[in-house]
Amino acid sequence: MPDASTLNFKPDLLIHARWIALAHRETLLEQHAVAIADGRIIDILPSHVARERYDARETVTLAEHLLIPGLINLHTHAAMSLMRGMADDIPMMRWLQERIWPVERALVSPEFISDGTRLACAEMLLGGITCFNDMYFFPHAAAEAAVELGMRAVLGVTVLEFPSGYASDAADYLDKGLAALDAWREHPLINFCLAPHAPYSVSDASFEKIQILSAQLEVPVHVHIHETTDEIRQHLEEHGCRPLHRLNRLGLLGPQLIGVHAAHLLDDEIAALARNNCNVAHCPTSNLKLGCGIAPIGEMLAENINVGLGTDSAASNNRLDLLAEMRLASLLAKGKSGDASIVPAWKALQMATLAGARALGLERDIGSIEIGKYADLTAVRMDTLELSPCFDPVSHLIHCAGREDVSHVWVQGRCCVFDKTLLHCENANLKNNARLWHNRIVTHLQPNAT
Amino acid sequence: MPDASTLNFKPDLLIHARWIALAHRETLLEQHAVAIADGRIIDILPSHVARERYDARETVTLAEHLLIPGLINLHTHAAMSLMRGMADDIPMMRWLQERIWPVERALVSPEFISDGTRLACAEMLLGGITCFNDMYFFPHAAAEAAVELGMRAVLGVTVLEFPSGYASDAADYLDKGLAALDAWREHPLINFCLAPHAPYSVSDASFEKIQILSAQLEVPVHVHIHETTDEIRQHLEEHGCRPLHRLNRLGLLGPQLIGVHAAHLLDDEIAALARNNCNVAHCPTSNLKLGCGIAPIGEMLAENINVGLGTDSAASNNRLDLLAEMRLASLLAKGKSGDASIVPAWKALQMATLAGARALGLERDIGSIEIGKYADLTAVRMDTLELSPCFDPVSHLIHCAGREDVSHVWVQGRCCVFDKTLLHCENANLKNNARLWHNRIVTHLQPNAT
Numbered sequence: 001m002p003d004a005s006t007l008n009f010k011p012d013l014l015i016h017a018r019w020i021a022l023a024h025r026e027t028l029l030e031q032h033a034v035a036i037a038d039g040r041i042i043d044i045l046p047s048h049v050a051r052e053r054y055d056a057r058e059t060v061t062l063a064e065h066l067l068i069p070g071l072i073n074l075h076t077h078a079a080m081s082l083m084r085g086m087a088d089d090i091p092m093m094r095w096l097q098e099r100i101w102p103v104e105r106a107l108v109s110p111e112f113i114s115d116g117t118r119l120a121c122a123e124m125l126l127g128g129i130t131c132f133n134d135m136y137f138f139p140h141a142a143a144e145a146a147v148e149l150g151m152r153a154v155l156g157v158t159v160l161e162f163p164s165g166y167a168s169d170a171a172d173y174l175d176k177g178l179a180a181l182d183a184w185r186e187h188p189l190i191n192f193c194l195a196p197h198a199p200y201s202v203s204d205a206s207f208e209k210i211q212i213l214s215a216q217l218e219v220p221v222h223v224h225i226h227e228t229t230d231e232i233r234q235h236l237e238e239h240g241c242r243p244l245h246r247l248n249r250l251g252l253l254g255p256q257l258i259g260v261h262a263a264h265l266l267d268d269e270i271a272a273l274a275r276n277n278c279n280v281a282h283c284p285t286s287n288l289k290l291g292c293g294i295a296p297i298g299e300m301l302a303e304n305i306n307v308g309l310g311t312d313s314a315a316s317n318n319r320l321d322l323l324a325e326m327r328l329a330s331l332l333a334k335g336k337s338g339d340a341s342i343v344p345a346w347k348a349l350q351m352a353t354l355a356g357a358r359a360l361g362l363e364r365d366i367g368s369i370e371i372g373k374y375a376d377l378t379a380v381r382m383d384t385l386e387l388s389p390c391f392d393p394v395s396h397l398i399h400c401a402g403r404e405d406v407s408h409v410w411v412q413g414r415c416c417v418f419d420k421t422l423l424h425c426e427n428a429n430l431k432n433n434a435r436l437w438h439n440r441i442v443t444h445l446q447p448n449a450t
Numbered sequence: 451m452p453d454a455s456t457l458n459f460k461p462d463l464l465i466h467a468r469w470i471a472l473a474h475r476e477t478l479l480e481q482h483a484v485a486i487a488d489g490r491i492i493d494i495l496p497s498h499v500a501r502e503r504y505d506a507r508e509t510v511t512l513a514e515h516l517l518i519p520g521l522i523n524l525h526t527h528a529a530m531s532l533m534r535g536m537a538d539d540i541p542m543m544r545w546l547q548e549r550i551w552p553v554e555r556a557l558v559s560p561e562f563i564s565d566g567t568r569l570a571c572a573e574m575l576l577g578g579i580t581c582f583n584d585m586y587f588f589p590h591a592a593a594e595a596a597v598e599l600g601m602r603a604v605l606g607v608t609v610l611e612f613p614s615g616y617a618s619d620a621a622d623y624l625d626k627g628l629a630a631l632d633a634w635r636e637h638p639l640i641n642f643c644l645a646p647h648a649p650y651s652v653s654d655a656s657f658e659k660i661q662i663l664s665a666q667l668e669v670p671v672h673v674h675i676h677e678t679t680d681e682i683r684q685h686l687e688e689h690g691c692r693p694l695h696r697l698n699r700l701g702l703l704g705p706q707l708i709g710v711h712a713a714h715l716l717d718d719e720i721a722a723l724a725r726n727n728c729n730v731a732h733c734p735t736s737n738l739k740l741g742c743g744i745a746p747i748g749e750m751l752a753e754n755i756n757v758g759l760g761t762d763s764a765a766s767n768n769r770l771d772l773l774a775e776m777r778l779a780s781l782l783a784k785g786k787s788g789d790a791s792i793v794p795a796w797k798a799l800q801m802a803t804l805a806g807a808r809a810l811g812l813e814r815d816i817g818s819i820e821i822g823k824y825a826d827l828t829a830v831r832m833d834t835l836e837l838s839p840c841f842d843p844v845s846h847l848i849h850c851a852g853r854e855d856v857s858h859v860w861v862q863g864r865c866c867v868f869d870k871t872l873l874h875c876e877n878a879n880l881k882n883n884a885r886l887w888h889n890r891i892v893t894h895l896q897p898n899a900t
Contacts, residue, residue: 084838088845089780089794123836229788288785289849318850319836328778330539335738338679344539385872386573386769388534388881389888395538399739400768404854422835431838438839 011035013413014056016047017067017379019393024354024368026346028394034067036375039188039412044371064383065407066393068349069368070130070152070376071322072356075222075260075281075310077136078145078153079108079116081123082437084314086445092228092290099445100315104137106444107437108165113138115433117145122422122430123320125151127403128378130411133258133281133310133360135195135222137166139180143190150416150424152376154360156195156222157181159206170206174213181217188412191219191362193258198224199243200231207250220256220279220361223247226269227261228292244269253278258359260310263287263295270296274303279359282351284328285319286312297329298337301347308356323403326352330398345398379408461485463863464506466497467517467829469843474804474818476796478844484517486825489638489862494821514833515857516843518799519818520580520602520826521772522806525672525710525731525760527586528595528603529558529566531573532887534764536895542678542740549895550765554587556894557887558615563588565883567595572872572880573770575601577853578828580861583708583731583760583810585645585672587616589630593640600866600874602826604810606645606672607631609656620656624663631667638862641669641812643708648674649693650681657700670706670729670811673697676719677711678742694719703728708809710760713737713745720746724753729809732801734778735769736762747779748787751797758806772802773853780848795848829858 013036020029022044033050035043045053080100087099113136124132131152134142139155146153157177159170167173181192194210194217196202202210202223214221225243226232235243244265247253253276260281262273273280282295300307309329311320326348333343343351357367366376380401382393387405390396409417416423463486470479472494483500485493495503530550537549563586574582584592585606596603607627609620617623631642644660644667646652652660652673664671675693676682685693694715697703703726710731712723723730732745750757759779761770776798783793793801807817816826830851832843837855840846859867866873 082839085841085846085850088842088849089784089791091790095790119835119838126836285781288781289790291784291788291790293788294785318846319852328781331735331738331778334539334741335744338741338743340541340545340739340741341539383881385569385877385880386576388569388884389532389891391535391888391892392538396535396768399538400535402769402852402854404852427835430835431833434835434838438841441839442841 011037011042011054011056012058014050014054014059015062015067015377016050016059017062017065018382019066020044020369021066021068021349021394022369023069023346023349024370034369034375034377036413039374039414041369041371041373041375044369060408062379062408065379065381066397067369068378068380068397069353070366070378070409070411071128071352072308072360072367073124073129073132073311073320073322074258074308074356074359075283075312076120076132076134076320077313078120078132078134078142079113079136080313080315081120081320082112082116082434083441084318086315086441088318092292093230095290095316103441103444104164107440108137110138110141112437113141114145115437117142118149118425119430119434120314120320121146121149121151122425122427125149125409125416126406126420126422127321127323128380128406128409129320129322130376130378130409131356131366133193133222135197137164139177140183143180143184143187147187147189148424150411150414152189152366152411154191154193155180156193159194159196159210160201161203161206162201170203174209191360193220193222193360195222199235199246204250207247207252211251214256218361220258220359221252222258223260225259225262226264229264232264244272248272255279261287261292261295263293265296270299270303270305273300274305279306279308281310281359282307282329283310283312284325284332286316290316294332294336297333298339298342301343306355306358307351308359309352321403322352323401326398345395348398349394375410375413377410378406380405381407461487461492461504461506462508464500464504464509465512465517465827466500466509467512467515468832469516470494470819471516471518471799471844472819473519473796473799474820484819484825484827486863489824489864491819491821491823491825494819510858512829512858515829515831516847517819518828518830518847519803520816520828520859520861521578521802522758522810522817523574523579523582523761523770523772524708524758524806524809525733525762526570526582526584526770527763528570528582528584528592529563529586530763530765531570531770532562532566532884533891534768536765536891538768542742543680545740545766553891553894554614557890558587560588560591562887563591564595565887567592568599568875569880569884570764570770571596571599571601572875572877575599575859575866576856576870576872577771577773578830578856578859579770579772580826580828580859581806581816583643583672585647587614589627590633593630593634593637597637597639598874600861600864602639602816602861604641604643605630606643609644609646609660610651611653611656612651620653624659641810643670643672643810645672649685649696654700657697657702661701664706668811670708670809671702672708673710675709675712676714679714682714692719694722698722711737711742711745712750713743715746720749720753720755723750724755729756729758731760731809732757732779733760733762734775734782736766740766744782744786747783748789748792751793756805756808757801758809759802771853773851776802776848795845798848799844825860825863827860828856830855831857
């Protein structure tokens with residue numbers, strides 16, 4: 001990292017903001033600036049001091065904006081953006097078995113992943129998301145798409161026991177995923193997770209192999225758990241225990257685990273997740289939309305479980321929108337518990353930033369606005385009519401703002417969205433590709449339709 | 451209504467839309483047009499036929515839009531927009547007693563109502579809302595504000611037993627409200643409700659008077675009911691029964707009743723609401739945010755209770771956004787019941803349109819796109835990147851679109867929002883006024899702050 005104290009040192013970028021949210025300290029700075037060099041934050045200081053001290057190559061002034069850490073989407077299947085709204089108002093297992101899986105079997109290919117991930121990245125960046133944790137197929141194509149748009153991604157070495165257009169069996173999924181992991185090892189924007197799909201779709205032998213690999217490679221394990229009561233009941237019938245019990249027996253519970261959904265937990269399961277320093281990816285919209293229920297977030301946070309936020313896919317949400325998930329996480333926890341003071345605004349912002357970074361093992365580099373971390377930053381414009389008046393910008397961010405208020409996004413110091421305009425990809429291309437895939441999907445679902 | 455069959459008849463306006471949602475019939479028209487004269491819909495027909503038949507004074511073509519009935523906000527306190535975000539993450543009764551009521555006592559005036567209602571109307575119109583049911587003070591000032599912006603309003607003859615800056619006691623509230631009702635009787639955009647605040651703040655004598663007036667004047671009764679368990683418990687202690695039981699005894703249960711919130715209902719209370727053809731205004735965001743709970747919407751709809759949607763005030767939401775409430779109503783009902791198929795997209799749209807109109811006694815004039823009704827219409831642009839691809843525009847409206855996608859709004863055939871621009875009021879004025887009131891409120895809450 002360059003030494004900012006050197007005389008005549010020129011930062012690459014100086015961002016002045018009306019407000020800066022240091023979410024990790026629940027501290028709001030006013031009229032401060034962030035100085036950036038080589039992709040990292042090198043200083044945070046009052047704007048009037050920054051103007052004296054730094055002659056940056058580029059200066060951006062955000063006069064009526066709140067600057068926050070870039071949002072981290074802790075669970076998605078990005079390329080499913082192409083199936084957005086394909087199957088709404090349908091229960092989870094029918095949704096998966098009758099709609100999603102058949103289309104995936106028929107159409108998923110590197111081209112599908114490339115087009116779908118680019119569409120998802122564009123949507124996420126425009127909504128202030130700078131990093132996503134993906135579980136899907138053809139991670140090489142997904143990595144290329146994310147890098148093209150300038151976005152940070154953690155890609156899944158997805159593992160399933162059944163075949164898809166991507167791989168034939170668990171060993172084949174692992175081989176292909178690990179090859180991608182190897183190929184992208186040096187890229188600063190790309191990281192990997194091991195991503196066994198779920199206890200109901202992955203065998204003991206595969207989970208054991210994954211646990212060993214996770215320790216060897218020092219990467220997280222990203223897995224759906226306890227999403228539906230049906231899945232838990234079926235697991236009880238087939239394995240004689242609830243899914244988390246089996247994962248515990250197989251040695252999976254630990255700080256490397258990112259358990260997605262966790263909508264249904266017994267008290268001792270919450271205690272086990274806490275004791276083992278597991279992480280949870282809470283996906284409130286998806287859980288409601290598929291009729292899965294409401295995760296016990298209040299109880300998990302009371303046990304100091306690290307809970308991040310995910311959008312899940314655009315087929316079960318249908319927005320890849322963490323502003324909406326922050327708000328809903330706060331609202332649902334209040335409504336479920338009857339306590340209006342839980343998951344207050346700062347906490348919701350931490351869930352969508354630092355908690356996600358910690359779960360991904362990236363808290364040294366991202367998740368907060370701190371000197372030394374990558375400049376993954378999002379600016380939200382707070383002076384619209386819909387946000388007037390503004391008593392507390394952080395409270396407004398959670399309870400009032402929407403992704404439509406996101407104005408600027410930087411990933412590793414590089415601007416990806418400037419004044420609501422996506423910089424590294426053409427909107428028209430993305431929309432045209434989406435239309436082409438829409439037609440292919442409709443033809444597949446209704447082969448006799450014109 | 452003009453006779454459209456007359457030769458050479460010129461409608462005032464012809465709106466061509468890619469899609470039109472006839473929500474009352476769950477029917478989606480494609481490439482159709484709506485013809486409007488004297489503020490009312492005079493024809494709905496295929497665009498190619500409309501081009502032959504009508505030479506309208508004005509034509510608007512919405513090539514990638516969904517046209518829906520104007521949204522009806524069945525419960526709000528519009529002028530509280532000036533208290534937006536003033537008191538977040540605080541339980542309901544503390545919120546009311548320590549924050550909202552003190553500020554209201556000190557600052558509410560005709561100027562406050564005028565500025566606050568104009569801000570709220572602007573926000574609501576920009577978000578596709580064409581009519582709101584208001585419960586607040588100085589209805590004359592609120593009516594003027596709504597008319598200035600071109601919006602339809604149903605204003606409350608608010609009744610409370612305790613004094614405010616507006617009135618001294620229940621008789622004074624009634625006198626002032628009824629005088630406003632009389633003064634605005636002939637205005638096509640303005641209607642009135644009787645609005646006793648709640649069972650805990652209104653006496654038996656006042657409720658009895660209101661019930662008689664409601665029958666005489668043929669106006670609805672708009673009242674908060676069963677918002678919190680605390681309120682119900684306290685009512686049991688003070689009155690020996692639950693609030694709905696008392697309202698029933700006082701003769702209030704009937705088709706004129708709009709019960710707001712109804713978050714906590716016993717089975718026999720749901721049955722009583724159904725048997726008496728009562729209406730419910732469901733405010734899902736507000737109920738969650740104040741920790742009040744989740745209303746049993748699935749159960750109410752199963753009993754055919756007419757349930758509309760409200761935003762409540764910007765102090766407990768903090769968005770006056772029915773796109774968000776439609777989505778949340780659908781999501782919450784699914785999540786609470788475990789049934790992903792309940793409150794599907796069409797139902798959510800009906801709740802925010804025709805159900806609201808019916809509750810307000812205005813279903814003859816508004817709430818659906820039908821020949822003879824007022825042209826209260828909202829257009830939502832469906833071709834953004836975030837809405838791509840689009841399999842089903844109505845499902846997309848509920849599960850994917852946001853108020854940021856609303857492009858055009860007409861009230862009684864008059865355009866109020868054109869291509870996302872508010873027509874009858876200056877944004878800058880509204881924002882400046884909000885800033886002035888913000889400063890006054892901050893000074894009042896923290897008298898020693900600078």
